[in-house]
Amino acid sequence: MGHKSWLGLLLLLFTTLPTGGIALADGETSPARDPKQPIDEAYTAKIRKYTTAPYFSSPLVDYLPASKTVPTPEVVLGDVAGAPGILPYAEDVYKYMRLLEKATPRVKVVSIGTTEEGREMIAVAVSSEANLKNLEQNRQRLAKLADPRSIHLDDAEADKLVAESVPVYYITGTIHSPETGAPTALMELAYRLAVDESPYVREIRDGVITLITPVVEVDGRDRMVDIYKWHLAHPKDFYPPLIYWGKYVAHDNNRDAMGMTLKLTQNVLNTYLGWNAQVLHDLHESVPYLYDNTVGDGPYNAWMDPILVDEWQMIGARNVADMTKFGMPGVFTHGDFDTWSPGYLMFLAAMHNGISRLYETFGNGGADTRVRTLEPGEYGRTWFRPNPPLPKTAWSQRNNNNYEETGLLTSLHYFNENKRLFLKNFYLKGKRSIQKPTAEGPAAYVLPADDPRATVQTDLLRVMLKQHVEISRATSSFQVNLPVKKEKKAARSADSEEKPKPVSPTTRDFPAGSYVIRMDQPYSRVADALLDYQFWSPEDPQTTPYDDTAWTFGELFGVQVTRVTDSKVLSVPMERVAELRSLGGVQGEGSVFAIDNHAEPALATLRYRLKDTPIDAAEEPFESNGHKFSRGTFLIRGVGRSDLDAATNALGLNAVALASAPVVKTHPVRAPRIAYVHTWISTQSEGWWRLALDNLQIPYDYMSTQALAKIPDLNAKYDVILFPPVTGNANSNAIVQGTPTAWGNALPWLNTPETPNLVGKNDSTPDMRPGLGWDGVAKLQSFVRNGGVLLTATDTSQLAISIGLANGVTSSTSEKMKIVGSIVGTRLVDAASPIAYGYDEKVSAYCDNGPIFSVASILGSRRRRLGPEMNTRPTGRGTKDDPDFVIGRPAFDIPDEPEKELWEAPQPTDEQSFNNPRVIPPANRARVILRYADSKDLLISGLVENGNDIAQHPAVLDVPNGSGHVILFSINPVYRGETENTYSLVLNTLLNFDSLNAGRKQADTK
């Protein structure tokens, strides 16, 4: 975003553009204006003025047709679309779209929902009068093609519908707020589609319904426009980076198409499916000049229909060809974006039998015209980019709008020419989704009725409902055959000539009430993709995964999901589930109520909801009234049965009334006062934590590192400081120092007349630059020493270690290791720790090259995995296992090396302990709660390469410090609304903040 000096560039501007001259195949419509329709001369002149070179435009957009009745974008913008210095707020964009709707029957605007901050989202339909008049009949036809069950998978009937239907092409703009060009491009595109009488545009208008959401991230758009206005008012200053986009999430708003946690994702999917659209085309701006990254690179998502890959190639190749013929440089469709993860907004279409598309055009992060100098990798000629972008050129927002509109118009035209094919494909993809059980399988996924984590199971199923997946519930118990795992052929060996014994098929029984997600439904594809396992080969030619390599929801939520290939599951009696409710409440008689602990996040919600009721946690498992209860079970007294019944019922938790209090050691479970800390470097990773806490209704004070440093006595106000990850790998020095203040100007994040939307419901500061500072470091140190609990993860854990808060813990990274957004196995080491309450021995967790922790009992020493050479005996007499001895004297016993597992701190030897003040007393040593699994068990889903570097190392640590604790996470327990399995590691820390030493081994606490 650096400095800008665009005024001088006006010298470079061209004022004339060539016209015509496009070679056409027989019967193709010329992409040129209708000479009989007058143009808007003034508007056209400005388009040409703001375009920095003639080849950055095309015959489709280098003029604007005139209309006597329909207003151009100029009436709202005060200038043409893409003009320098002009970025409209969302409401200005909407105002224009509604003016269009008023002026022409070819435009219809609908509201599609609101954002987290209450701003409206809209969709604008542009098509012929006739098409818009017949929307409902057309929608009904498309709905039948979308769900081929409705026409009994009858291809002839489908052909009739295909012949009669008008397809819907859905375009979404500016989900990424600093990518600012799309709204004006889409305003002008709507005008052109409504007004232009050239045969080329008329064909689109008559043949296709173009649906446009001009602003997807509305909250972020308004903040971005504020910042740009601030920049215009202070042209010589640095302007603040866009630290918040939406209320919770920044760039990751385009990674929510799996978890469906954000309103914008839900609103776009509901619109996409509500209109039965065939294409979802999402506009971005980070690559010169137009990268149609739909085709991208491998590996492709393994759950989508190969028909879709053909469609990508068809539309992408034609797009490049058309724009290349216009003489526009830098248009290509193959590149380094892999299409593995289905988390991108456009993938809502790919996973729902449509066509996903995405443009990266070139944006300036605002409406300034700037000289842009590219990297060799960007302007270099390659096999997939024979006509690359220019190494250096003046670039304007108008150029960007020209590329976006030209790309979209050529796409729409090609789509219209081939709409029968694409509509038939739309039907075929739906049909093939329904045929999944008999084609590639599986037949269904089953989630058993007796899963002990019922509330989390419900949360997972709610994601499926948001994805419009049909869920059924078995009305009786049933049994299925599980597939026989093929034995790997044993290596040929002279010792074993025996044939492997045949393995008999295994079966599994499911109780009545189990959830069945049938694969014979139109949206089976998305359920299959989310519930299945991923494997990314370390040998894959793609060496830099673009995003996460795994997302297996059953593992990340920690609920049982069985992939069933046995098709008889489909004939089990079952009924459709319209609404999900996990039923809770109180059973039994008595005045002490027990709620078993299965690490369900709802327990924390209950603790805060019953804020005046004493709750204790059992420190050991116990039995009562024939029930077995696990460690951490809530014991509740002094609450009315009906109150508890209402509270547990609402949350889906089950309480058991006991006749008498069980004989078991307990400690109070309290609702801590939480300081929640963010930086002014990035709010991306912490935003997901904030969203999770808000959904769980857990209150906290949200503050920056700057604000934390100014609180005189943190212990007086807070019990726990939550410091979620900054970026995952933010440098500790950057967190402490912030951005340099020795030069430059203050970067305010405040509401002012120029920036009325910046703060929203988040945080503010007069200057974003200062970090935690050394005062803040000292505050954190004394907070912990005086009994506070500091919870950190990934990069904030590294910060805690680097500022001396975690004695005996070191952190390192590995150059060789690649765990790229994968799901890994971890193992419970200390089940008696309150942090582990409710967890079983094996815990699946999300890891993205997490820091490699090691614990030691001597300060400054570090554990290393011993190589095999360390275990061999020295050269000498005898066989490999014999003792050696020295000639002329009796053999001595060699003292045993202290044997400790890799995740443990070895006891100091006598030699090490002699007069050594650096030996950490047992009570001050780190307590290992979870460790990474052994190397062979590390990979659950995704990519793990050289995992041996982190295998067995601690994954979650509780480090005592003074009378407080520092909790360190190498995994990221709260991520993208997908990792509910590990939420309770954080929530348990909160609720047991003043009893974290519970269950600690006696020897350690001396």
Ligand SMILES: [Zn+2]
């Ligand atoms: Zn983007």
